[in-house]
Amino acid sequence: MFKLKCDDFLVFDESTGTYSMAPDQKVRDEAEKNTWKTAGFTLLKDWRLYLMLVPMILVYFLWKYMPMYELTACFKDPSTGDTLHVNTFSWAGLRYFQMLFTDAKLSPDFWLAFRNTFITAFYGLLFGFPAPIILALFFNEVRSNIVRSVMQVCVYLPKFLSTVIVTSLTLILFRGTANGKQSEGIVAAVFKAFGAKQELIDSGLVFTTQYYRAIYIITDLWEHAGYDSIVFFAAVIAVSPTSYEAAQIDGAGKMAQMRYVVIPSILSTVVIMLIMKIGGLLSVGYEKIYLLLGDGTNNTNNYAVAQVISTLANQWSGGGGPAGGRSLGTAAEMLNNLIGMILVLGANAIAKKASDVSLY
Amino acid sequence: MKRKTERSELIFRIVAYFILIVFALLCVYPLLYAVSAAFSSSSALNSGSVVIVPVDPQGEAFLAVLKDNLFWVNYSNTLFLTFFGTIWALGYSILGAYALSKKRLMARRAFNFFLVFTMWFSAGIVPQYQNYLNTAQVFASIGISDLKWTVVLAMGMNATNIILLRNSFEGVPSEIEEAARIDGATELQILTKVYIPMSKATIATVALFFGISRWNGYFWAYKVIPSTQSYSWPVQVYIRDFIDRKTTISNSPLQEELVIQNWDRDHSYAAISVVYSMVVCAIIPILAIYPFIQKYFAKGVNMGGVKE
Numbered sequence: 001m002f003k004l005k006c007d008d009f010l011v012f013d014e015s016t017g018t019y020s021m022a023p024d025q026k027v028r029d030e031a032e033k034n035t036w037k038t039a040g041f042t043l044l045k046d047w048r049l050y051l052m053l054v055p056m057i058l059v060y061f062l063w064k065y066m067p068m069y070e071l072t073a074c075f076k077d078p079s080t081g082d083t084l085h086v087n088t089f090s091w092a093g094l095r096y097f098q099m100l101f102t103d104a105k106l107s108p109d110f111w112l113a114f115r116n117t118f119i120t121a122f123y124g125l126l127f128g129f130p131a132p133i134i135l136a137l138f139f140n141e142v143r144s145n146i147v148r149s150v151m152q153v154c155v156y157l158p159k160f161l162s163t164v165i166v167t168s169l170t171l172i173l174f175r176g177t178a179n180g181k182q183s184e185g186i187v188a189a190v191f192k193a194f195g196a197k198q199e200l201i202d203s204g205l206v207f208t209t210q211y212y213r214a215i216y217i218i219t220d221l222w223e224h225a226g227y228d229s230i231v232f233f234a235a236v237i238a239v240s241p242t243s244y245e246a247a248q249i250d251g252a253g254k255m256a257q258m259r260y261v262v263i264p265s266i267l268s269t270v271v272i273m274l275i276m277k278i279g280g281l282l283s284v285g286y287e288k289i290y291l292l293l294g295d296g297t298n299n300t301n302n303y304a305v306a307q308v309i310s311t312l313a314n315q316w317s318g319g320g321g322p323a324g325g326r327s328l329g330t331a332a333e334m335l336n337n338l339i340g341m342i343l344v345l346g347a348n349a350i351a352k353k354a355s356d357v358s359l360y
Numbered sequence: 361m362k363r364k365t366e367r368s369e370l371i372f373r374i375v376a377y378f379i380l381i382v383f384a385l386l387c388v389y390p391l392l393y394a395v396s397a398a399f400s401s402s403s404a405l406n407s408g409s410v411v412i413v414p415v416d417p418q419g420e421a422f423l424a425v426l427k428d429n430l431f432w433v434n435y436s437n438t439l440f441l442t443f444f445g446t447i448w449a450l451g452y453s454i455l456g457a458y459a460l461s462k463k464r465l466m467a468r469r470a471f472n473f474f475l476v477f478t479m480w481f482s483a484g485i486v487p488q489y490q491n492y493l494n495t496a497q498v499f500a501s502i503g504i505s506d507l508k509w510t511v512v513l514a515m516g517m518n519a520t521n522i523i524l525l526r527n528s529f530e531g532v533p534s535e536i537e538e539a540a541r542i543d544g545a546t547e548l549q550i551l552t553k554v555y556i557p558m559s560k561a562t563i564a565t566v567a568l569f570f571g572i573s574r575w576n577g578y579f580w581a582y583k584v585i586p587s588t589q590s591y592s593w594p595v596q597v598y599i600r601d602f603i604d605r606k607t608t609i610s611n612s613p614l615q616e617e618l619v620i621q622n623w624d625r626d627h628s629y630a631a632i633s634v635v636y637s638m639v640v641c642a643i644i645p646i647l648a649i650y651p652f653i654q655k656y657f658a659k660g661v662n663m664g665g666v667k668e
Contacts (some may be wrong), residue, residue: 046462046465046466046547048547049459049462050459052456052458052547053465055452055455055456056452056455056475057471059452059513059517060475060478060519063491063492063515064482064483066494067484067490067491070483070488070491071484073487084490084493137376138379139376141377142376142380154384154388155387157387157388158387160572160650161646162577162578163578164597165576165596165599165639165642165643168599168603168609169390171609172609172632172635172636173390173393175608178608182405182407182408182608183406183408186408186411189408204609222387225383253368254368254371254372255368279479283482286579287579291600310485313485314485314486314489326490330487333483333484333485333487336484337481338481340480340481344480
């Protein structure tokens with residue numbers, strides 16, 4: 001007798017000569033019909049996996065997402081409740097944002113900090129981004145492995161120093177003369193040789209509006225350029241030597257080789273690093289700025305160029321800040337960080353569209 | 361034509377060597393200066409004659425640091441924070457990254473988003489500070505009144521490190537996991553006996569990142585631990601506090617004269633020498649492990665993307 005080959009979902013009954021549904025298949029059909037039940041089943045089966053997630057989720061919830069709840073303070077009046085509990089404050093609407101933009105006393109400070117944030121970020125990108133790429137290209141020229149390793153060890157080192165140590169060294173090396181009681185710092189002396197005015201040197205170059213930004217950028221390069229070159233160097237040495245040879249045979253000089261061989265090969269790395277850099281752009285190194293900010297007495301006043309949104313918010317929310325300082329500071333930071341998020345997502349989207357390289 | 365090519369390459373190479381040598385020397389110079397300034401006399405420092413080797417050497421500043429009790433208490437705090445902070449962060453990061461690396465994890469994209477969103481948007485300093493105050497209060501109410509624990513548990517999160525670990529775990533071939541599962545290994549055994557040994561390099565890199573950021577951390581410890589509890593400070597806070605109180609470099613000129621006069625009356629060495637001695641002490645552990653951690657540098661930065 002002719003027999004169907006369908007053992008997996010039907011069962012052939014010899015005695016009656018008929019087919020009936022296999023019991024296994026009934027279970028399978030049931031599971032397919034009710035996907036939520038299946039979900040519960042896998043959840044139950046992999047419970048250990050979810051248990052492993054718990055500590056991380058908890059930590060991130062408590063100390064990354066709870067502060068986001070604290071952000072609601074920017075819509076609330078901090079004087080109306082218990083300072084520790086933001087939910088006890090009464091709503092104040094957009095009053096604090098309005099104050100940031102229009103208040104005669106506060107808004108100049110806000111706009112100054114806002115502008116400085118962007119300028120600091122822009123300079124950081126303008127100088128801080130190409131420098132490691134150039135260093136990586138230079139490292140590629142060093143043929144001796146030993147010489148290159150020694151150089152690399154030297155240039156990576158500053159990255160591992162703390163902000164406190166970097167700013168302490170900066171303050172000491174650029175120190176003023178304390179009314180002629182001591183000589184200026186050794187790097188300040190170099191600046192003097194290049195024509196910095198004596199009265200600016202006397203008050204400490206870090207605290208002058210003319211030199212603060214240059215010093216900030218220089219120390220930033222000193223700290224990060226070497227270490228950041230690692231990833232670009234890895235991309236540069238991955239370029240096959242035959243590509244160079246082919247370009248040389250075609251008569252390409254060094255610049256042409258750079259333009260047509262090296263740059264296209266490392267482009268995707270450059271784009272990824274650029275997106276990452278933009279991601280941290282507006283959270284400009286507030287720790288370092290905080291430590292370099294003058295206290296405003298006598299000549300140690302570099303607020304006009306150094307103050308950024310985070311340091312301003314920190315100052316407002318502390319003692320001696322304006323009334324409602326905590327909400328004002330929160331509002332300022334909220335704006336700053338929202339713009340930062342738009343920047344990173346925008347950069348990512350543009351990179352995706354233009355070159356198929358994206359980070360997120 | 362051939363000669364021209366060679367010449368442009370030669371010029372480029374000369375420029376490269378020159379700039380690299382200068383930059384490498386500049387990177388090391390401030391540290392050399394720090395050592396020589398720590399051991400130079402007050403008058404040599406004030407007249408600016410210290411350039412590279414100690415002038416008119418003295419060891420009193422360094423001795424004063426060695427005898428400074430609070431400095432060493434804070435130094436041990438930093439060791440404590442670095443050790444426990446790294447273990448804690450590495451622990452939950454490895455567990456979380458392992459779970460996230462599994463394709464069968466339900467709502468995997470949602471969990472990833474939960475993590476990556478913190479890289480795009482952060483609440484900012486003021487909300488974080490208020491939140492830490494809450495945390496400290498809650499900790500105090502359950503009997504943990506030492507603020508060191510707030511610093512250890514609540515700070516030093518880094519989503520990039522978790523992504524790094526996740527990507528490394530994803531690179532482990534699934535056949536090995538299946539083999540272990542058939543042999544009867546549990547989830548935790550698979551993690552500790554298969555995944556962790558196979559991702560040793562990445563884990564070392566991530567541990568290094570967590571450790572360095574702990575060793576160097578300043579701002580939050582300074583904000584959260586008040587000066588009345590200076591015995592709980594990490595050493596970075598102590599160094600900055602010393603600079604603010606005892607030296608002229610970060611203070612206003614008005615206070616400067618008073619500070620200078622007082623210091624010069626009581627001490628034969630410069631306050632800056634003390635700062636430099638402390639800086640040297642704080643850098644030594646990093647310099648000591650530096651040769652061993654170098655090989656991990658390149659690994660850590662080749663993260664290859666956050667994409668899901």
